[in-house]
Amino acid sequence: MIPARITKRDPLRAVILILLFGAAFVGAPVANHYWLEILTEIGILLIFVVGIDFLVGYTGLITLGHAGFMGVGAYSLVWIAHIQGIPVSIAMPLAILAGAVVAVIVGMLVTRVSGVFFIMVTLAMSMLFYSWAFKARRPFGGDDGLSVAGTIRLDLSSIGIDLDDQLTFCLFVLVIALLIYLLFEWLVRTPFGQTLGAIRQNENRVRALGCPVGVYKVAAFTVAGAVAALAGALHVQSTEFLHPNVSYWIKSGEGLIIVIVGGMGTLVGPVIGTFLFVLFHKGVESLTTHWQFWMGLTFIVIVIFAPDGIYGRLRTLAGSRKRKRKLHQPLDEEADVRADA
Amino acid sequence: MTGVLLRVEGLHTYYGASHILQGVDLSIAPGSVVSLMGRNGAGKTTTLRSIMRLTPARRGTVTFDGEDVSGTKTYEIARRGIALVPETRNIFPSLSVRENLTIARKPGPDGWTLERVFELFPRLAERQANGGAQLSGGEQQMLAIARALVTDPRLLLLDEPGEGLAPLIVQEIYRTLERLKAEGMTMLLVEKNFAFATQLADHVYILGKGQMRWDGTGDALRDAEDVKHTWLGV
Numbered sequence: 001m002i003p004a005r006i007t008k009r010d011p012l013r014a015v016i017l018i019l020l021f022g023a024a025f026v027g028a029p030v031a032n033h034y035w036l037e038i039l040t041e042i043g044i045l046l047i048f049v050v051g052i053d054f055l056v057g058y059t060g061l062i063t064l065g066h067a068g069f070m071g072v073g074a075y076s077l078v079w080i081a082h083i084q085g086i087p088v089s090i091a092m093p094l095a096i097l098a099g100a101v102v103a104v105i106v107g108m109l110v111t112r113v114s115g116v117f118f119i120m121v122t123l124a125m126s127m128l129f130y131s132w133a134f135k136a137r138r139p140f141g142g143d144d145g146l147s148v149a150g151t152i153r154l155d156l157s158s159i160g161i162d163l164d165d166q167l168t169f170c171l172f173v174l175v176i177a178l179l180i181y182l183l184f185e186w187l188v189r190t191p192f193g194q195t196l197g198a199i200r201q202n203e204n205r206v207r208a209l210g211c212p213v214g215v216y217k218v219a220a221f222t223v224a225g226a227v228a229a230l231a232g233a234l235h236v237q238s239t240e241f242l243h244p245n246v247s248y249w250i251k252s253g254e255g256l257i258i259v260i261v262g263g264m265g266t267l268v269g270p271v272i273g274t275f276l277f278v279l280f281h282k283g284v285e286s287l288t289t290h291w292q293f294w295m296g297l298t299f300i301v302i303v304i305f306a307p308d309g310i311y312g313r314l315r316t317l318a319g320s321r322k323r324k325r326k327l328h329q330p331l332d333e334e335a336d337v338r339a340d341a
Numbered sequence: 342m343t344g345v346l347l348r349v350e351g352l353h354t355y356y357g358a359s360h361i362l363q364g365v366d367l368s369i370a371p372g373s374v375v376s377l378m379g380r381n382g383a384g385k386t387t388t389l390r391s392i393m394r395l396t397p398a399r400r401g402t403v404t405f406d407g408e409d410v411s412g413t414k415t416y417e418i419a420r421r422g423i424a425l426v427p428e429t430r431n432i433f434p435s436l437s438v439r440e441n442l443t444i445a446r447k448p449g450p451d452g453w454t455l456e457r458v459f460e461l462f463p464r465l466a467e468r469q470a471n472g473g474a475q476l477s478g479g480e481q482q483m484l485a486i487a488r489a490l491v492t493d494p495r496l497l498l499l500d501e502p503g504e505g506l507a508p509l510i511v512q513e514i515y516r517t518l519e520r521l522k523a524e525g526m527t528m529l530l531v532e533k534n535f536a537f538a539t540q541l542a543d544h545v546y547i548l549g550k551g552q553m554r555w556d557g558t559g560d561a562l563r564d565a566e567d568v569k570h571t572w573l574g575v
Contacts (some may be wrong), residue, residue, distance in 0.1 A: 195444045198433040205431040208393055209445040210419030210492050 071247025099229020263309025
């Protein structure tokens with residue numbers, strides 16, 4: 001894993017961000033319907049994925065159930081706006097709040113365990129939501145899904161923004177994605193974020209320094225959960241169709257794969273991963289029905305040749321990693337066991 | 342000052358089925374330095390870990406400043422004012438020197454500020470922007486002590502602070518501990534260097550096979566040949 005520490009001056013990071021976001025913002029106005037859909041999808045997935053990186057790469061909480069919070073965001077928004085008829089401008093913050101509240105409750109349960117058990121419990125929690133959504137025929141249409149066209153888009157006409165216009169909506173999503181990315185960049189540099197990094201490296205040591213580790217983990221889980229709910233709320237606005245698949249474990253798995261392939265604990269790596277994942281997916285999908293096979297093969301190759309992820313590899317190539325910081329020092333747990341003797 | 346800052350009574354700690362601490366008692370007066378000595382595997386580190394509840398004891402009580410903290414969570418024990426400097430140091434490698442200190446810092450009445458620990462360890466001040474993994478062993482040890490100090494502890498637990506370091510650095514660490522003692526810091530020191538441990542400490546406890554075997558002043562220990570021979574092997 002690449003150290004969570006962000007090098008203070010990292011030109012490569014800036015170049016990558018400017019290139020990717022620049023291409024998206026410049027490309028959108030000239031894009032056709034198909035490409036606008038792709039760019040919107042990239043923006044939404046990006047919001048979801050940087051939240052996963054915050055949990056996995058910084059806090060060390062490897063979740064396989066993060067899509068559950070996308071589901072909470074999407075279903076809350078539909079229930080409040082589409083079914084209760086409350087304006088989306090009110091419903092959307094409430095949907096994010098719902099994600100945060102559910103994340104606090106789920107977080108308090110799941111952070112009691114760690115490692116493989118954490119992975120399994122988060123998976124179970126999200127599948128709990130999925131199976132409820134799958135059966136929730138009324139009012140959500142169960143596994144048939146529910147069309148919410150015309151009632152779910154945020155109305156910003158009062159400030160002269162027409163989100164029913166596809167290009168405007170796409171740019172709106174991309175701006176939010178960029179803001180969320182910057183939010184996490186800021187968060188991981190705060191003492192709060194650094195404490196999370198310390199927890200990942202040696203939980204007991206942080207505890208012995210007087211820090212309530214459990215509270216920090218739940219807080220991280222909550223931030224990531226609220227952000228995933230935002231992604232879910234945007235997703236259902238984009239597709240105007242609600243379906244349980246938004247919370248399916250494969251979605252969580254994809255997010256985790258993007259984080260690993262991009263370079264976890266770097267935030268910018270998962271951004272690269274998101275662009276590549278969506279573009280590769282669309283590209284190969286148009287060539288063969290067996291796109292998953294080629295995608296899987298590509299990921300295996302990437303993980304073998306770039307164990308630090310794409311960004312880690314780029315950084316090595318750019319020679320900006322001269323420091324001999326060894327990440328896999330004797331695992332801290334081992335050190336603790338030695339200390340026990 | 343009289344009284345007792347920390348009292349440990351009848352502490353029994355297990356690792357799995359192994360009965361490591363078999364009824365450990367000790368007490369520390371405020372402002373004093375207590376050395377805990379004993380052979381490898383005697384249970385010195387385990388005693389420190391049991392006090393912090395990093396390895397919870399199965400029986401026995403730990404009283405800190407008159408309050409029973411036997412069932413208290415580790416982070417709360419730390420917040421009440423006990424800080425452990427582990428033998429393995431456990432610097433956070435991804436954080437810089439300064440960041441290692443800022444995340445641990447808890448402003449308190451005694452006012453251990455970053456400036457004050459940098460004054461104590463000028464070497465850390467020079468390296469405050471360096472990553473935790475770029476430090477030498479001695480610098481890591483200094484950082485570990487500094488990191489414990491900024492939590493503003495009333496009791497410092499030190500686990501072999503000189504272990505594995507170059508003699509000159511060890512001397513530097515020792516001088517720092519002497520200075521902390523002069524400033525009135527209460528310390529429980531696990532140390533193998535007989536001369537230093539007996540000279541710094543107001544009181545020495547000898548731990549052997551999980552039980553307290555002897556206690557007294559450093560001077561008394563220097564004359565107690567049989568105790569030294571049986572429980573320390575010197």
